[in-house]
Every structure is written in C-alpha cells, then in structure tokens.
Amino acid sequence: MNRPVKAIRTPAGLSVRVDPRASAVVLVLGAAAVASAVGLIGSGDFPMSFRDVVDTLLGNGTAAQEFIVRELRLPRVLVAVLVGASLALSGAIFQSLSRNPLGSPDVIGFGQGATVGALAVIVLFGGDSLAVSGGAVAGGLLTGVLVYLLAWRRGVQGFRLVLVGIGVAAMLTAVVHYLITKADLVDATRATLWMTGSLDGRDWAQVRPLLIMCAVLLPVVLAYGRPLRMLEMGDDAAYGLGVPVERTRIVLMGSGVLFIAVATAAAGPISFVALSAPQLARRLTRSPGPNLAAAAVTGAALLLVADWVATNTFTDRQLPVGVVTGVLGGCYLLWLLVTERKAGRI
Incomplete structure (x- = not known):
C-alpha cells in the first residue's frame, strides 16, 4: 500500500520527502522522552514536582534544587538519552546493512568487543574510568574490523555478516569469562558491576564524549540515510541506483561501531536497546527503511523508562538499568523469533 509522502522544497531549491506519520511518531516519542526525562529528574530521595523541575532547569529553583538537578540528576538523564539514541542508531544501521532484524550490534559481536576491551583494561592494567572508556572504544573498533574482514567475500552479504558476528560474539563472551577468572576479587567485583550496565553515578564527564560523538557522527549517518535505504534492496539494486556500495557500507559500519562502543564506554553493556528500538520504530511508523x-x-x-523502572520499582534498592533492559529485551527477542519463524524468514 502506498504511503502518503509530501515533498517540501527548501529555499536552496532542494526537495525533501516527508512522511507525515513518521514525523508525527518522532514528535510524539520526542515529547514522551522529554516528559520521561523530567519525571526521572524529579524522582529520588529528594522528590520534586514536574513544575519544580522545569523551573529549576529554567534557572528559577532554590540553591538546593539547582545542585540536585544540575549536578546530580541532569547528567544521568542526558547520558540515558544519548546512550539510548546511540544504541538505537547503531542497531538501525546494522539491521539495515544485514537486512535482518536480528542483525543487532549486541547480537553480532560489537557490543561484546567493547566489553572485552573495557574488561582487559580493568583486569590486566587496573585502569581508571578514562582508560576503561578508551579500552571499550578500542575493543569495539577492533571487533568491527575483524568481523568485516571475516565476512568479506567479494563484498559483505547480510547473512554472512550475521553468522560471522554471532561466531565472534561467542568467542568474545568466552574471553570475558576468562578475564573474570583471571582477576582478583576487587577487580572481578568492579568488572561484574560494570558489565551489568548502569547509569548510577554518571556525571558530566560521561556526557561530553557522548555529545561530541553524536555531533560528529549524526550528520554523517543522516547524510547516508538514503543510500542505506537503497542497500536494503540488495547490493545489485544499490549499484544500479548509483550507490557506492562498499564505501557506504564501510562508513556506516564504522559509525555504527563507534556509536555502540562510546555508548558502552559511558554506561556499560546495556543489552537489547539496539535490537528492539529500531524494530519498534519501524512498526510505529509503518515505514520501510532504517527510520x-x-x-x-x-x-x-526506552532507556529513560527503563531507568525509571530500575530506580523506582523496588523501594529498598536500585537495580542497574541493564537488568531491566535485559529482561524486557529478552521477552521481545523471543517474540521476534516466533514472529519471524511464523513468517518463514528463519
């Protein structure tokens, strides 16, 4: 069924296609994210009303409210927003490149690569938080290069990328367990806590790298949105439409790996957001393509809501947000597998 799509001409003479339903979904979800962020800032041991939070963000709060909001809670919320968006963009990129809803970076090994890099720094070198972040980024990038080279055979086909990635993920998971067994008690405890994925204690030091990454990579990824959509039709069709296939794939894979590596460095390995968010977005917009x-x-x-659940559901203690996303995402993965099997795609 044809979707109503409007063409808008810019002052520079460019024509931009706009899908009204997709635009409405983005606006509604954006408003929901903002409302969730304000509600999350207002929750905690020092509760604040929605209006108090807004007034404080606008500079009209008391000294205590200013400190609590701007120094303690706002950085955590911004990390949640940026990490959730980064994971979802990485998932959308790899699911489109592989043309497979299971082609998520935390399924095909890139998330595990970042985890191994971070754990290696913790266990082998006892590095600080900055070194752990660097190790996560380096591990993610090296894994991306490895998967690309192993999947290459006159190009990189989607099914081969997924199969190679799953194999690499299994090997990296074994490396994670090995590193844990080699660590002493203190480092093993630190590594285990980091591996659960948490937003607790996040401050402006984690916000800045995420902002820089998004400022650099987001325009690149959006600029390659149309070629990415054409790649979903297959390499031959994309070649026929004038898309430089391998260059596009390398740029997008590099961007996707950086998204998940920096997000993992900031908050630890938070599972299933990269898998579920792009699929939910596609179902809400009812539009093909990476969305x-x-x-x-x-x-x-999703990550804001998961963090609210993690911090408010159990009154005696806070759960790491990775536990909540793991439970919800695991249920979603089972549903997705059943759906894909019924449709005959797996």
Missing part, C-alpha cells in the same frame, strides 16, 4: 530519527528517539525513550 533513523524514529529509532533514535525510541531508544532514548
């Missing part, structure tokens, strides 16, 4: 903007706001909203 990058919708996926980003869906990922941000």
Whole structure:
C-alpha cells in the first residue's frame, strides 16, 4: 500500500520527502522522552514536582534544587538519552546493512568487543574510568574490523555478516569469562558491576564524549540515510541506483561501531536497546527503511523508562538499568523469533 509522502522544497531549491506519520511518531516519542526525562529528574530521595523541575532547569529553583538537578540528576538523564539514541542508531544501521532484524550490534559481536576491551583494561592494567572508556572504544573498533574482514567475500552479504558476528560474539563472551577468572576479587567485583550496565553515578564527564560523538557522527549517518535505504534492496539494486556500495557500507559500519562502543564506554553493556528500538520504530511508523530519527528517539525513550523502572520499582534498592533492559529485551527477542519463524524468514 502506498504511503502518503509530501515533498517540501527548501529555499536552496532542494526537495525533501516527508512522511507525515513518521514525523508525527518522532514528535510524539520526542515529547514522551522529554516528559520521561523530567519525571526521572524529579524522582529520588529528594522528590520534586514536574513544575519544580522545569523551573529549576529554567534557572528559577532554590540553591538546593539547582545542585540536585544540575549536578546530580541532569547528567544521568542526558547520558540515558544519548546512550539510548546511540544504541538505537547503531542497531538501525546494522539491521539495515544485514537486512535482518536480528542483525543487532549486541547480537553480532560489537557490543561484546567493547566489553572485552573495557574488561582487559580493568583486569590486566587496573585502569581508571578514562582508560576503561578508551579500552571499550578500542575493543569495539577492533571487533568491527575483524568481523568485516571475516565476512568479506567479494563484498559483505547480510547473512554472512550475521553468522560471522554471532561466531565472534561467542568467542568474545568466552574471553570475558576468562578475564573474570583471571582477576582478583576487587577487580572481578568492579568488572561484574560494570558489565551489568548502569547509569548510577554518571556525571558530566560521561556526557561530553557522548555529545561530541553524536555531533560528529549524526550528520554523517543522516547524510547516508538514503543510500542505506537503497542497500536494503540488495547490493545489485544499490549499484544500479548509483550507490557506492562498499564505501557506504564501510562508513556506516564504522559509525555504527563507534556509536555502540562510546555508548558502552559511558554506561556499560546495556543489552537489547539496539535490537528492539529500531524494530519498534519501524512498526510505529509503518515505514520501510532504517527510520533513523524514529529509532533514535525510541531508544532514548526506552532507556529513560527503563531507568525509571530500575530506580523506582523496588523501594529498598536500585537495580542497574541493564537488568531491566535485559529482561524486557529478552521477552521481545523471543517474540521476534516466533514472529519471524511464523513468517518463514528463519
């Protein structure tokens, strides 16, 4: 069925295609993310009303409210927004490149690569938080290069990328367990806590690298949105439409790996957001293609809601947000597998 799509001409003479439903979904999800962020800032041991939070953000709060909001809670919320959006964008990129809803970076090894890099720094070198972040980024990038080289055979086909990635993920998971067994008690405890994925204690030091990454990579990924959509039709069709296939794939894979590596460095390995957010965005927009903007706001909203559940559901203690996303994402993965099997795609 044809979707109503409007063409808008810019002052520079460019024509931009706009899908009204997709635009409405992005606006609604963006508003939901903002409302969730304000509600999350207002929750905690020092509760604040919605209006008090807004007034404080606008500079009209008391000294105590200013400190609590701007120094303690706002950085955590911004990390949740940026990490959720980054994971979702990485998932949208790899699911489109592999043309497989299971082609998520935390399924095909890139998330595990970042985890191994971070754990190696913790266990082998006893590095600080900055070194751990660097190790996560380096591990993710090296894993991306390895998967690309192993999957290459006159190009990189989607099914081969997924199969190679799953194999690499299994090997990296074994490396994670090995590193844990080699660590002493203190480092093993630190590594285990980091591996659960948490937003607790996040401050402006984690916000800045995420902002820089998004400022650099987001325009690149959006610029390659149309070629990415064409790649979903297959390499031959993309070649016929004038898309430089391998260059596009390398740029997008590099961007996707950086998204998940920096997000993992900031908050630890938070599972299933990269898998579920792009699929939820596609179902909400009812639009083919990567739906990058919708996926980003869906990922941000999902992680904000998951963090609210983690901090408010159990009154005696807070759960790491990775535990909540793991439970919800595991249920979603089972549903997705059943759906794909019924459709005859797996």
